[in-house]
Amino acid sequence: MPTTNLNNNLKPLRHSCEHVLMQAMQKLYPKIKMAMGPATDDGFYYDFDLDEKISEIDFPKIESQMQKIIDTDLAIIKSEISVQEARKLFKDNIYKLEWLKEIEERDEKVSVYKTGDDFIDICAGPHIESTKKIGAFKLTKIAGAYWRGNEKNKMLTRIYGTAFPSKNELAEYLKSLEEAEKRDHRKIGTEQELFMIDDAIGQGLILWMPNGAILKQQMENFVLNEYQKRGYKLVITPHIASYKLFEQSGHLSFYKDGMYSPMNIEGEDYYIKPMNCPFHVKIYKYSPKSYRDLPLRYTELGTVYRYERSGTLQGLSRVRGFTQDDAHIICTPEQLTDELVGVIELTKFILNTFGFNRFKVYLSVRDPQNKTKYLGDDKEWNQAEAGLKKALEISGWDYATDEGEAVFYGPKIDVKAYDAIGREWQISTLQLDFNLAEKFDMTYTDNNGARKRPFMLHRALLGSTERFISLLIEHYAGAFPLWLSPIQIVIISVGEQHKEYCKKLASEFTEKNIRVEVLDENETVGNKIRKAVMQKIPYVLVIGNKEINSDNFHIRKRDNEEIIEINKQEFFEKIKKLIDEKSLEL
Numbered sequence: 001m002p003t004t005n006l007n008n009n010l011k012p013l014r015h016s017c018e019h020v021l022m023q024a025m026q027k028l029y030p031k032i033k034m035a036m037g038p039a040t041d042d043g044f045y046y047d048f049d050l051d052e053k054i055s056e057i058d059f060p061k062i063e064s065q066m067q068k069i070i071d072t073d074l075a076i077i078k079s080e081i082s083v084q085e086a087r088k089l090f091k092d093n094i095y096k097l098e099w100l101k102e103i104e105e106r107d108e109k110v111s112v113y114k115t116g117d118d119f120i121d122i123c124a125g126p127h128i129e130s131t132k133k134i135g136a137f138k139l140t141k142i143a144g145a146y147w148r149g150n151e152k153n154k155m156l157t158r159i160y161g162t163a164f165p166s167k168n169e170l171a172e173y174l175k176s177l178e179e180a181e182k183r184d185h186r187k188i189g190t191e192q193e194l195f196m197i198d199d200a201i202g203q204g205l206i207l208w209m210p211n212g213a214i215l216k217q218q219m220e221n222f223v224l225n226e227y228q229k230r231g232y233k234l235v236i237t238p239h240i241a242s243y244k245l246f247e248q249s250g251h252l253s254f255y256k257d258g259m260y261s262p263m264n265i266e267g268e269d270y271y272i273k274p275m276n277c278p279f280h281v282k283i284y285k286y287s288p289k290s291y292r293d294l295p296l297r298y299t300e301l302g303t304v305y306r307y308e309r310s311g312t313l314q315g316l317s318r319v320r321g322f323t324q325d326d327a328h329i330i331c332t333p334e335q336l337t338d339e340l341v342g343v344i345e346l347t348k349f350i351l352n353t354f355g356f357n358r359f360k361v362y363l364s365v366r367d368p369q370n371k372t373k374y375l376g377d378d379k380e381w382n383q384a385e386a387g388l389k390k391a392l393e394i395s396g397w398d399y400a401t402d403e404g405e406a407v408f409y410g411p412k413i414d415v416k417a418y419d420a421i422g423r424e425w426q427i428s429t430l431q432l433d434f435n436l437a438e439k440f441d442m443t444y445t446d447n448n449g450a451r452k453r454p455f456m457l458h459r460a461l462l463g464s465t466e467r468f469i470s471l472l473i474e475h476y477a478g479a480f481p482l483w484l485s486p487i488q489i490v491i492i493s494v495g496e497q498h499k500e501y502c503k504k505l506a507s508e509f510t511e512k513n514i515r516v517e518v519l520d521e522n523e524t525v526g527n528k529i530r531k532a533v534m535q536k537i538p539y540v541l542v543i544g545n546k547e548i549n550s551d552n553f554h555i556r557k558r559d560n561e562e563i564i565e566i567n568k569q570e571f572f573e574k575i576k577k578l579i580d581e582k583s584l585e586l
C-alpha cells in the first residue's frame, strides 16, 4: 500500500485519541479487556477482547462517548509505577499481564498514562497534555486481529480511527480516503474482470483473467523488449531448485523465514524460489569470464514465491507469488558508474512511459559509525557508494541520502513515485551485492590476466508486476492508456441487420493488432454505451445504416460524451499511431 506523508506531530495526538477510544469503550462495555494499540501513519487502532459483538453500527454511540471525554478536557498524565503495583491495577487482564511479565524480565519500571480519574493504560507515550487538544476524530473501520499478530493466538476485535488538530484537516483526509476507495484496485479489478483470488487455490495467489492477462502481457512485453534493446540478455530459469543452491547463496541461513517448506524429490530437498539471483549467478559461472565479456546484463520475468502472513495479504499489493522484472548486471569496477547511469536513465524512461513523472529518490549507504555489520571490504563499499552518488548526479536526479539504511550486503537506490492523488509508492530498486559475488566466487580476468571480483547489481524497475498493476489501476482509476487497455474499442451494432458488418469490422481491427469487442446482444444502444463507459473502454463505435454506407465512423471517446465524426481510414491510422507511441492521450 502507498504511504501517506507522516506528520510526526500527529502521533501524540492520535495516540491520545486511541486512549480516549478505550476509555469510552470501558464506560460502554465494562467487561472489555484492552489489549494494545498504536498510532499509525493514518490514524490509530486498538485491539480488545470482548464477548459482545460490536460492529460499525455502534460507532455513533462510541464516538459520542469519546466526544464527551474530549469536551471534558481531561488531563493526560504520565507516571512510573512498579510491576507489582501495575499487576494489581490490571489483575483481570491477561493481555496487560503478559506485557508486564516482559517488562519485569527487562527489569524496568512501568510507564503508565492516566486520563482523568478513571482511565489508566500501560504506555510509553508520548501524549498531548489534555483531551481537548484532539480537534477532530473519526472511527473508520472494525476488523479482527490476532493478539500480537500471531495466528496461533486469540482473535481480538480491532477498531481503527483517525484524528487531527482541526475539523478541516479531518474533512480533507476523509475526502482523500473516499477518492482512494473509488480507485481501490480490488474493486476495479473485479468490475473489469482483471484478476481473481480463489480460496481453493490459496490466499495471495493471483489468477489473471483474460482482461488482466492482456494488461500484464502488454506491460511485460514492453519492458522486456526495452531491456533487450538496451543490451540485456534474456534468460529463463526454473521455479524450484535444490537446497544446494540456496545453501550456497545463503538464503537458507538469512532468508529462510521468507521461504516455503521444501518438497522432497528422490531424497533431496527442493525449494520454490524466493529470488532469481542465484540462478543468474549460475549462468554467469557457466564459463570463465574476462573483462572483455563485461558488462553482462541478464534479465528475466521471474516468478518468485515468498511467505507473507495471511493477515498482511492485500489484493495485488501484497501477495505470495509474484513476477519480478528482474535483472542482474555484472561489471568491472570501472564500468560501475556507466552501468548505474544506464539503469537510472532506463528507470526514468520506463516510469515516464507508464505516466509517472514525480519521484522521490533515496540513496541508502552504510552507517559510518558501525562498519563492522556489513559484508564486503571498505574499498568496495567506498567505490560502490561513490559510484551510486556519481551516477545520480550525472542523471540529474534529486535524491536524499539515508545513512545506515543500506542492507548488510550493499548500498542501494530506491525510487518512489507519486500517483494521481499524491500518494507515494515504492517502485524501483537498484541494489549492489557483495554477498553473492563472494558466496559463488564470481570472478573475471582483467587485462593483466589477474582474477578479479566483479560488481553485481540487482535491479527491478517495476518491482513486482502484480504490485505495479495495482498502482496502475489506482493511478488511472481503471481508465488505462490506450496501449494498455485490455479492450481498446467497443463496436456496437444499432440493429440486427448491422451485426454482420460489425463482425467484419472487428476482424479488420484484430488483424491490425487492435483489441476490440463487439457488443451485439439485443439491448438498447444506450445500454450498450453505458456498459462500455462503465468499463472505461477508450473508444466506442456505433454502427448503423449511416456508418455502413459512408466513409466515416461516429466515435465516442472515454470521458467525453460528444460524438465525433471521423474518416474510417484516418481513424485506423490514428489508433495505430497512438498505440505504437504508447500515448497517454486519446
Ligand SMILES: [Zn+2]
Residues within 6 Å of the ligand: 015, 019, 113, 121, 122, 123, 124, 125
Ligand atoms: Zn498509549
Ligand SMILES: [Zn+2]
Residues within 6 Å of the ligand: 275, 276, 277, 327, 328, 458, 459
Ligand atoms: Zn537479484
